[in-house]
Amino acid sequence: MSVERTLYHFPLDPASRQVRLALGEKRLPFEDKVVRYWEQPEELAALNPSGLTPVLVEDGPDGRLVLCENRAILDHLEERYPEPALLGREPADRAEARRLLQWFDRKFDYEVGSFLLHEKMEKRLLRLGAPELAALRRGREALRAHMSYLEHLLAERDWLAGRRLSLADFAGAAHLSVIDYFGDVPWRDYPAVKTWYMTVKSRPCFRPLLADRWPGLAPAGHYDDLDF
Template identity: 50%
Template sequence: MRILYHHWLSPFARKVRLVLGEKRLDVTETLQADWDRSDQFLALNPAGEVPVLIEPNGLVLCDSQTICEYLEETYTEVPLLPRSVPERAETRRLVAWFDRKFQQEVTHPLVSEKLMKRMLGGDPPDSRWVRVGRTNIHTHLAYITWLTERRKWLAGGAMTLADITAAAHLSLIDYIGDVPWDDHPFAKDWYVRIKSRPCFRPLLKEVIPGVLPPKHYADLDF
């Protein structure tokens, strides 16, 4: 049995879930909060972070990019990295862009303030950080627009791990209604294409306890 430890608020866990879905790999999902670091979970990943994937042979894999690279090399029927070396490099560059830059400038400020604090019952959101995330997202959506005006998908002519990574982060921000899609129609068209794929359906059906998504969240045509 393949087991994935994940959490709703982790874009990195969302990325792995989308990759598993795209590759049509069966998995049993187990919720694990990063802030609830049980000895059992720390034995799997001393960093105490999701995602963690346990393969049917007992192999334990941590870190979203490590997991995705392993899945790509092991289950090759549905490739998510291009064949050409330059396009593979471009895909990895964009994966890093969203997992590092977008995460730091958009995902972390908005999710930590608007979702994490609410789930933990802490202080109200800090409006300064919310403004930072809402301002920064325009730069990233403009970049997605620039890319998709020149390519069919973010890294080239085919959908890759770059698209999945970007969509994983944006899906979480979209859940709280903070993606200004109307200001960036080309980015919206790209997101509609990837959001309509079967691998996305489990995410779109999910409801985070105590937080309802906007009506358009699960609407494939917005």
């Protein structure tokens, strides 16, 4: 059964990156369309009234399916393309993976991304002026708290949610990779998290993310280095 997929995304959006990683890990080919979501393009609004990325469109024998935003897309990919399984095989593993997905998309994004990415990325894209030092400091302090929590998890586990790679790892790596693009992750102070991230970063599905660049937003020098 032939299915043509188109992913509407922004390269430095953590939610979009989660979907790209899952598609790559499952070896599902897709055409990518980069969208400037902050400009509220009509093409994106017609697919997703919220105007948010990512959006995955699948055209197949049964017609067109439009999936809006990362949780709906990830659930669909697990349901329709179950191998390799990225939520875990046991109920407890799936529950923990889902918990961490929520952790990154809500708590981490609110406490870290909403400060660091807003100040360093969104303000530039929207031409809102220079970053506020107080906001950057707050985001960096919260990042350290989250890194400590991940260090604690990885002291007892091979992967974030347990013994196997899961969507929780892709969620964590997606969020941290965008922060790392701007050079704000204190890797040296969290060796277990660094080792885990290097392992995820070395997977074939991660390679397209390492090639991401955006005009006016240069990455840190180590961003695409697998052995940083």
